[in-house]
Amino acid sequence: MRIIAHLDMDAFFASVEERERPYLKGQPIAVGADPQGGKGRGVVSTANYPAREYGIRSATPIRKAWELSEQARKKGLPPVVFISSGFRKYGDVSAKIMSIVFSHLRGVPKNLFEKESPAMEQVSVDECYFDLSFAGSFKKAEEIGSKIKKDVVEKEHLTATIGIGPNKLVAKIASDFEKPDGLTIVPPDQVLNFLQPLSVRKIPGVGPKAEEKLARLRVRTIADGRKLSEEKLKSVMGKWGSELYRKLRGEDDSPVVVEAPPAKSIGEQETLPEDSLSMKVLLPYVERQAKNLIGYMGKEGFKTFRTIVLTVRFADFETVSRSRTLPEPTGSAETLRRHVTQMFFPFLDRQENPGKKKIRLVGVRVEKLL
Ligand SMILES: [Mg+2]
Numbered sequence: 001m002r003i004i005a006h007l008d009m010d011a012f013f014a015s016v017e018e019r020e021r022p023y024l025k026g027q028p029i030a031v032g033a034d035p036q037g038g039k040g041r042g043v044v045s046t047a048n049y050p051a052r053e054y055g056i057r058s059a060t061p062i063r064k065a066w067e068l069s070e071q072a073r074k075k076g077l078p079p080v081v082f083i084s085s086g087f088r089k090y091g092d093v094s095a096k097i098m099s100i101v102f103s104h105l106r107g108v109p110k111n112l113f114e115k116e117s118p119a120m121e122q123v124s125v126d127e128c129y130f131d132l133s134f135a136g137s138f139k140k141a142e143e144i145g146s147k148i149k150k151d152v153v154e155k156e157h158l159t160a161t162i163g164i165g166p167n168k169l170v171a172k173i174a175s176d177f178e179k180p181d182g183l184t185i186v187p188p189d190q191v192l193n194f195l196q197p198l199s200v201r202k203i204p205g206v207g208p209k210a211e212e213k214l215a216r217l218r219v220r221t222i223a224d225g226r227k228l229s230e231e232k233l234k235s236v237m238g239k240w241g242s243e244l245y246r247k248l249r250g251e252d253d254s255p256v257v258v259e260a261p262p263a264k265s266i267g268e269q270e271t272l273p274e275d276s277l278s279m280k281v282l283l284p285y286v287e288r289q290a291k292n293l294i295g296y297m298g299k300e301g302f303k304t305f306r307t308i309v310l311t312v313r314f315a316d317f318e319t320v321s322r323s324r325t326l327p328e329p330t331g332s333a334e335t336l337r338r339h340v341t342q343m344f345f346p347f348l349d350r351q352e353n354p355g356k357k358k359i360r361l362v363g364v365r366v367e368k369l370l
Contacts, residue, residue, distance in 0.1 A: 001188075003133045003141045004256060006163045006171035007148070010180035012158075014048035017083050017103050019157050028069070028080045030056055033271060035082050037232065041360075042271040045085050049180065054080065067365035094125045100151050104144055106134045119256040129168050131256045138164065138187040145183050166191065169252035173202050191250035195304060198224040203247050210237065210244075220247055266296050267309070269363025275315040277358045279348055283341065286310070289364040290340045294333040297369060299363040304329035305366035308336065310343045312352075313361035320352065330370060340364055 009015070012029040018024045026052035033042025040062045047056040047065075054077075056069045062082075069080035098120070105118030119131035132141040145162045152160045161182040163174025170191055174184040177194075186194045200206050200214050219225045225233075227249045234241030246252070265308055268289045278281055297305065308325040322343050326335075335356055346352040347359065 001133065001136075003131070003135060003138060003164060004166065004171045005130050005132050005141065005145060005162055006168065006175040007097075007128050007130070007160050007162050007312050008175045008179075009097065010159045010161055011046050011048040011290050011330060012091055012094075012126035013046035013053075013085060014051070014083075015158050016090060018048065024081055026050065027078055028054060028056070028072075029083060029084050030065050030069075030080050032060040034067075035062045035275075038063055038066040038070070040066065041273065049316075050078075051080050056080065062249040092127055093158070097126070097152060097158070097160070098122055098128060100155060101128060101130055101148055104148050104151070105130055105132075109359065116172050116231065119258050121257045129256045132164065138185055142183070142185050145185070149181075149183060165250075168251040168254055168256065168360075169204065169247055170194075170250050172204055173198065176202065183289055186222045195248070196221065198222050200225050200248075203244070205240070205247070206244070214236065219261075228357075264300075264302070264369040265299050265365055265367040266293055266300065266302075266369065267363060267365030268292055268296075269361055270313060271313075271361045272359065273359050275358035277348060277353075277356065279345075282348070282362060283344070285362050286340055286344050286364060287337055289362070290336045293332060293364060293366050294331070295338060297331070297366065300369075302331075302369040304370050305336070306332045306368035306370075308328075308339050308343065309365040309367060310340060310349045311361070311363040311365070312344075312359055314353075315360050316357060317360070318357070319361075320347075322352075323367075325368070329368070336366065 013192055015030045017029055017031060029048045030044045030051050031046050032044040034040050043060050044056055044058055044060045044062060048059050052296050054072050055063045056068055061301050065080065073079040102118065105120060112278055122128040133143040135144055141164050145164055149160055149162060150368055152158055159181040161175050161179045163171045163177065163184045165171040165174050166188045167184040170186050174186045176209060198221060202218060214225065217228065217236065230242055230245040233245050237244055270285055300301045306329045307323055308324045309321055311319065311321045313319040324339055
């Protein structure tokens with residue numbers, strides 16, 4: 001029997017900020033781009049629950065968030081506290097959470113001689129899947145789930161929501177079921193009942209477009225969707241129809257992918273105050289980021305990098321990354337600056353930018369750190 005869990009931190013970035021500044025407790029908080037008095041660009045990364053009550057969510061444009069905050073203020077409600085994201089700090093907290101989860105897991109040895117490490121798959125900065133099959137029952141798995149939650153509160157002063165089910169799909173939907181601070185257990189014999197009343201949008205992969213297509217067939221809930229044949233779903237959704245047919249039934253056999261710990265990387269990116277295609281405007285950003293990265297590397301105890309990744313987002317949000325791996329590791333700021341500049345120039349002309357689109361965001365990352 002498979003028992004799979006999904007952990008999702010509650011309003012992660014905002015909760016980390018709240019934890020570090022207790023006077024923010026209970027205030028609406030939006031972490032993300034600088035709103036610059038309503039003229040800012042970029043988006044919200046996370047909004048805590050009070051801010052969500054104003055209609056602010058992740059990916060809300062920062063200007064819109066500012067407007068909603070102003071509206072609330074005019075009604076006599078507290079205005080939103082805007083905090084620029086400190087992504088590196090969140091990465092550190094994330095690593096601690098992941099290691100708490102890991103410490104509660106047990107590997108299943110393949111045979112007497114080989115020790116296997118526990119199955120855990122981190123899918124984003126604040127989310128992971130892990131395999132609790134070793135627990136042997138959903139009851140035992142629930143106990144482990146609540147121990148993990150308790151540990152996260154005690155050690156990190158943050159809350160997590162966990163969903164447990166017979167596969168990743170059900171675990172993921174279950175972790176979304178009761179947020180924040182939830183623990184939802186869906187054993188195999190309850191899967192169909194649990195899914196029945198939920199909106200089809202709860203199925204990972206069903207976005208606004210698919211929702212619209214399904215709505216035209218009068219499908220709103222998962223129960224509605226289950227009335228359609230596999231053929232019908234395929235004719236409407238294309239190849240994905242078969243997969244959706246199985247997902248509507250809570251079926252999923254995708255494995256928890258155990259990955260080697262990702263090679264360390266450090267990066268920085270910035271949305272420009274105004275879209276631009278001027279070298280004079282853009283180059284200083286790229287150069288400053290390159291310089292900052294060398295500083296961050298030092299603070300983290302790394303001496304060298306080998307791979308450089310440059311990311312450019314155009315005004316129409318098309319995002320392109322180019323990477324370059326050097327023949328030898330280096331820690332030289334000048335080498336990094338030179339390569340990053342060389343990599344950046346093609347984005348100003350036809351080579352990488354045939355449409356002469358203006359640039360909205362630039363970012364530099366160094367990888368293969370030692
Ligand atoms: Mg989360």
